[in-house]
Amino acid sequence: MDLELTQEQLSFRAEVRAWLAENLTGRFESLKGRGGPGDEHYAVDLRMDWNRVMGAAGWNCIGWPKQHGGRAVPLMEEVIFNEEYVRAGGPGRIGHIGETLLGPTLIHFGSAAQQQKYLPGIVDGSEIWCQGYSEPNAGSDLANIQTTAELKDGKWVIHGQKIWTSLAPWADYCFVLCRTDKSAQKHKGISYLLVPMRQPGITIVPIEQITGGSEFAEVFFDGATTDEDNVVGAVNDGWRVAMGTLAFERGASTLAQQQQFQKEFDLVVAAAKRNGASKDPVLRQRIADAWIGLKIMRLNALRTLSVDSTELGREASFAKLYWSNWHRDFGELAMEVLGAESELALPPAEHGPYELTTLQKSFLFARSDTIYAGTNQIQRNIIGERALGLPREPR
Amino acid sequence: MEFRFTEDQNELRSQARRFLAAESTAAHVDKAMKTELGYDPDVWARVAGELGWPGLVIPEAYEGIGLGQLDLHPLLEEMGRHVFCAPFFSTVCLGANALLVAGTTAQKQAHLPAIAAGELTATLGYRGPSAPALAEGASAVTLVAEERAAGFTLTGDVSYVVDGHSAGLLIVAAWVGDESSGELGLFALPGDTAGLTRTYLPTMDQTRRLASLRFDGVQLDKDARLTGMEGGRALSVILDLAAVGLAAEQVGAAEACLDMAVEYAKVRQQFGRPIGSFQSIKHICADMLLKVECARSAAFYASAVAAQLMADMEGGKLTEQKGRELAEAASSAKAYCSDAFFHCAGQSIQVHGGIGFTWEHAAHLYFKRAQSSRALLGSAQHHRERVATLLGLGDEA
Numbered sequence: 011m012d013l014e015l016t017q018e019q020l021s022f023r024a025e026v027r028a029w030l031a032e033n034l035t036g037r038f039e040s041l042k043g044r045g046g047p048g049d050e051h052y053a054v055d056l057r058m059d060w061n062r063v064m065g066a067a068g069w070n071c072i073g074w075p076k077q078h079g080g081r082a083v084p085l086m087e088e089v090i091f092n093e094e095y096v097r098a099g100g101p102g103r104i105g106h107i108g109e110t111l112l113g114p115t116l117i118h119f120g121s122a123a124q125q126q127k128y129l130p131g132i133v134d135g136s137e138i139w140c141q142g143y144s145e146p147n148a149g150s151d152l153a154n155i156q157t158t159a160e161l162k163d164g165k166w167v168i169h170g171q172k173i174w175t176s177l178a179p180w181a182d183y184c185f186v187l188c189r190t191d192k193s194a195q196k197h198k199g200i201s202y203l204l205v206p207m208r209q210p211g212i213t214i215v216p217i218e219q220i221t222g223g224s225e226f227a228e229v230f231f232d233g234a235t236t237d238e239d240n241v242v243g244a245v246n247d248g249w250r251v252a253m254g255t256l257a258f259e260r261g262a263s264t265l266a267q268q269q270q271f272q273k274e275f276d277l278v279v280a281a282a283k284r285n286g287a288s289k290d291p292v293l294r295q296r297i298a299d300a301w302i303g304l305k306i307m308r309l310n311a312l313r314t315l316s317v318d319s320t321e322l323g324r325e326a327s328f329a330k331l332y333w334s335n336w337h338r339d340f341g342e343l344a345m346e347v348l349g350a351e352s353e354l355a356l357p358p359a360e361h362g363p364y365e366l367t368t369l370q371k372s373f374l375f376a377r378s379d380t381i382y383a384g385t386n387q388i389q390r391n392i393i394g395e396r397a398l399g400l401p402r403e404p405r
Numbered sequence: 406m407e408f409r410f411t412e413d414q415n416e417l418r419s420q421a422r423r424f425l426a427a428e429s430t431a432a433h434v435d436k437a438m439k440t441e442l443g444y445d446p447d448v449w450a451r452v453a454g455e456l457g458w459p460g461l462v463i464p465e466a467y468e469g470i471g472l473g474q475l476d477l478h479p480l481l482e483e484m485g486r487h488v489f490c491a492p493f494f495s496t497v498c499l500g501a502n503a504l505l506v507a508g509t510t511a512q513k514q515a516h517l518p519a520i521a522a523g524e525l526t527a528t529l530g531y532r533g534p535s536a537p538a539l540a541e542g543a544s545a546v547t548l549v550a551e552e553r554a555a556g557f558t559l560t561g562d563v564s565y566v567v568d569g570h571s572a573g574l575l576i577v578a579a580w581v582g583d584e585s586s587g588e589l590g591l592f593a594l595p596g597d598t599a600g601l602t603r604t605y606l607p608t609m610d611q612t613r614r615l616a617s618l619r620f621d622g623v624q625l626d627k628d629a630r631l632t633g634m635e636g637g638r639a640l641s642v643i644l645d646l647a648a649v650g651l652a653a654e655q656v657g658a659a660e661a662c663l664d665m666a667v668e669y670a671k672v673r674q675q676f677g678r679p680i681g682s683f684q685s686i687k688h689i690c691a692d693m694l695l696k697v698e699c700a701r702s703a704a705f706y707a708s709a710v711a712a713q714l715m716a717d718m719e720g721g722k723l724t725e726q727k728g729r730e731l732a733e734a735a736s737s738a739k740a741y742c743s744d745a746f747f748h749c750a751g752q753s754i755q756v757h758g759g760i761g762f763t764w765e766h767a768a769h770l771y772f773k774r775a776q777s778s779r780a781l782l783g784s785a786q787h788h789r790e791r792v793a794t795l796l797g798l799g800d801e802a
């Protein structure tokens with residue numbers, strides 16, 4: 011066991027810190043601490059610019075292989091990068107779906123042509139992706155999707171509806187799960203298509219969320235098209251690819267989020283000290299408990315990183331369940347620490363009915379953490395069946 | 406940055422698991438539980454003779470094996486897993502560690518080789534029977550050591566001493582002068598010292614023995630006092646090291662509860678299907694897995710900090726900062742692992758149904774052990790309160 015950073019890691023940290031200090035200034039100053047879950051609608055154009063500046067300096071997709079435009083840095087360096095990014099107040103990464111979900115999926119399952127066509131736009135920060143999985147009747151039971159795609163004259167023609175599609179209003183592309191063989195069984199006959207968002211056959215209807223903002227939307231496909239070769243993996247083999255993406259989603263989340271959580275935790279400690287909640291024996295217990303929980307989150311991640319295999323092992327199986335529940339409980343604690351003040355929102359802003367404080371957003375948004383990317387219940391099923399080998403429930 | 410067990414540590418774990426699977430079976434535990442001594446001396450002799458475990462963290466200069474606190478971790482996990490009844494925790498985590506932290510070279514020389522050889526068992530006592538329930542560490546000490554020209558006279562009581570009725574060497578904390586002096590001393594004395602009465606205390610968890618010690622004007626020489634480190638600070642470090650050890654034990658025991666529950670859930674059939682296919686059972690098991698692995702992260706990290714601290718101390722450069730790191734890590738681990746083990750032990754009974762409530766099934770051993778472990782060396786609540794203080798909560802006004 012070695013808990014120290016190497017010399018190279020220390021100088022990498024210094025490099026990141028220096029670059030951020032020099033670049034996250036001027037017109038980007040207003041982005042500090044903004045964007046991200048519950049605040050994705052904030053200053054989208056400016057955040058796109060920032061995303062391109064990051065890309066030009068080579069800070070997007072740093073963990074990707076070099077041939078795909080990344081720096082191939084080890085995971086520990088990614089952790090360091092995230093730590094520094096959050097410490098500097100770096101805005102929510104508007105390109106995160108491309109960087110953490112679609113990119114790794116294409117690198118793993120995509121054709122060389124698809125990689126050449128789509129990865130550069132993610133790396134240079136110019137193109138935004140969204141994830142078209144869920145439908146009104148296909149949430150946890152994802153394989154129940156009904157959206158169809160049919161091949162006509164060298165193009166897939168798509169009909170159907172997606173829902174809860176995060177970042178859809180701003181996205182250039184969507185990876186869409188479609189049924190391409192209606193006669194096949196549920197999990198067969200699904201294909202994974204890459205679809206341009208800005209076209210006549212697509213209608214996007216934003217949905218107002220619990221926070222008052224609209225980060226996700228309904229997406230209607232009414233004869234929307236995409237080229238025949240925009241299918242990832244084989245036709246009718248999209249379920250396998252979709253599950254690959256989900257594994258990336260569930261694996262990647264912890265590290266990027268922990269640093270944000272630490273920041274929120276610091277806000278709560280500061281509030282407790284300010285308003286005297288820090289002297290309440292019960293709240294002291296709960297704040298200490300949250301701190302211990304956050305510390306363990308980091309230790310879990312470090313343990314996972316220290317395992318060689320890229321397979322998600324037992325240590326990683328519960329990461330999503332753990333962080334989402336920690337964050338939900340933490341949101342409740344934050345409100346209790348604030349007491350009466352927890353009710354006071356900020357003056358109305360340009361988006362939504364009101365403007366919430368960071369901790370209010372966190373409190374509200376955390377209710378979705380235990381739902382998206384596999385609900386708590388689905389996560390426990392997965393842990394029980396895959397990590398512990400318990401028998402499946404009857405289906 | 407590497408956060409995993411080394412090959413050697415994994416080897417130590419396998420060795421421990423092999424030995425304990427054979428020598429700490431349900432039958433062994435049941436037999437040991439019924440004796441006043443609380444363990445089988447023949448098995449303990451083999452642990453010392455064949456495996457050398459009592460000397461694991463004792464430096465080679467004192468005839469030990471010279472490994473670190475981190476190497477203790479896998480061993481303690483396995484001991485927890487098998488509810489091993491032995492004076493290991495008392496002798497190594499309390500006794501030997503107390504000498505390593507607070508002893509002078511001469512004091513170490515006097516006792517550590519015998520401990521390493523398995524000839525001497527040891528323990529540490531600090532808690533007075535009349536101490537307030539929530540007091541811990543120095544504030545739980547009530548024993549008084551009056552200073553005389555030739556040495557000290559100890560008067561008062563110490564209780565809740567792990568293996569205190571049988572340990573060959575006792576280390577006790579006492580206020581020097583009287584309680585108001587604020588000066589804490591640690592004293593080492595043989596278990597059969599004149600004026601000392603040791604009483605075995607029956608306990609709900611029969612796998613860990615406790616005793617009380619009555620000091621009726623016990624006369625000690627000057628050199629009985631451990632003077633390698635200031636007493637109050639030393640007691641705090643020693644108790645932190647012990648809490649880390651206990652946390653590792655709790656991890657292994659919690660995992661045993663999980664494994665038992667999962668095995669049972671796979672084979673027990675009701676309503677024509679294995680109970681593990683019911684979500685309410687499956688989800689209990691999933692939550693147990695989460696807690697076991699989080700507990701392991703917390704305890705493993707704390708063991709690593711303990712190892713660093715001991716290495717720094719040996720090198721004569723123990724800083725305040727390291728002490729604080731250990732306090733944070735130890736209290737975090739003890740708090741989390743206490744809750745996790747108790748949770749798993751309770752849920753394991755639930756998953757087992759009626760059989761889990763019987764004396765015949767091992768579930769009760771773990772449940773009682775979970776309770777005794779969380780009460781020992783400070784409750785989860787105590788340790789969270791300590792973390793809150795370390796976070797600076799409450800000292801801003």
Ligand SMILES: Cc1cc2nc3c(=O)[nH]c(=O)nc-3n(C[C@H](O)[C@H](O)[C@H](O)COP(=O)(O)OP(=O)(O)OC[C@H]3O[C@@H](n4cnc5c(N)ncnc54)[C@H](O)[C@@H]3O)c2cc1C
Binds near residue numbers: 148
């Ligand atoms: C903020 C947010 C962002 C999102 N972004 C995206 C996105 O970008 N792209 C996308 O495709 N989707 C997105 N989603 C959708 C998300 O993946 C789904 O909400 C999720 O899969 C749950 O599906 P559902 O909402 O239909 O709930 P349901 O599946 O209907 O679940 C309702 C309840 O039933 C429980 N339940 C369901 N099945 C079982 C079972 N087998 N056993 C036990 N309990 C069960 C669930 O745990 C839940 O408590 C997002 C959701 C949120 C909240």
